[in-house]
Amino acid sequence: MVRHPMRALAACGVILLALISGPWSGYAQAETPAAGGREPATVKLSATQQKQIGLQTAVLAAESHPEQIRAYGTVLDVARLTELTNNYANAQAQLQTAQARLEVARLAYERARDLVQSAAMPKKDAEAAEGTFRTDQAALAAADSQVKTLMATARQEWGAVIGRGIIERSPQVVQLIEREQLLVQVTLPPGVTLAEPPRFALAQAPTRSVNIDLRYLSPATRTDPRIQGVSYYFVAGGDSGLLPGMNTTAYVPSGKSYDGVFVEDTAIVQWQGRAWVYLRAGPETFKRHPIRTDQPVSDDDYVVQDIPPGSELVMRGAQVLLSEEAKSELRGGGDDD
Incomplete structure (x- = not known):
């Protein structure tokens, strides 16, 4: 800070x-x-x-400082991110269960088919085994579709970086879910663009006595409807004093330098x-x-x-x-x- x-x-x-x-x-x-x-x-x-x-007085020399853009920050509630992460984990577990059941049904069906051919099993028993096998095939397809749908939803709602973190349950996503870190959406003023995403930014603390370090995470998938500017996701420490739902002023480096006296x-x-x-x-x-x-x-x-x-x-x-x-x-x- x-x-x-x-x-x-x-x-x-x-x-x-x-x-x-x-x-x-x-x-x-x-x-x-x-x-x-x-x-x-x-x-x-x-x-x-x-x-x-x-x-008190001082003679201050002009120095080169990074040019800062005053932007608008919002601390996001990650309840939806938590929900998607849990839903994906459950869907993945259901997919693995469906795969295991299908493998058991496949072996039983193949065994029953061989026994019917050797007249050691009634045909109706083989047909029942085939029915179970086909049912488990459909269940596997449904489970696989659910997993793919949740993967696409995660990427659409949160972007490639956070979406991949949801799928892999990355340490970054776990820290956001457990409130060790906070997700902050920073929106630039309308019409302002940057040549490349900023690697860091500062946010005004609620006490206004300190600035909070923000670390760049990824481009945002949506803008703040009140601002209508380019948006980015940053992370802040969970102990920074920020809370979900808070608005804050952010300062984003433009990539240019500015000569002047710090006052x-x-x-x-x-x-x-x-x-x-x-x-x-x-x-x-x-x-x-x-x-x-x-x-x-x-x-x-x-x-x-x-x-x-x-x-x-x-x-x-x-x-x-x-x-x-x-x-x-x-x-x-x-x-x-």
């Missing part, structure tokens, strides 16, 4: 409220530009204030319908910088291209800076009135 840091927004909010009502009101400043407030204000915090809120969710703030980060502008000043979030790594972490090289990014405390900036703008608006 790929782990991500726990969010600290609630803690920052508590600190901010305490500081707003305390000695901060005379020290934290936002230098608002005069041009209608279109440009983000510069937020000024002293070194002491930065320490109080636990502000965690704690560094990103939302304002006026878009995402921003704060960059250090000086020892005591910070400025909000817009970013694009079209390359997700999880639901809240991104690979970002539009951060100037060498910039010092605020990794912890961005939410407090946004709140102080907003508070300063409100004070400025009150002065204008």
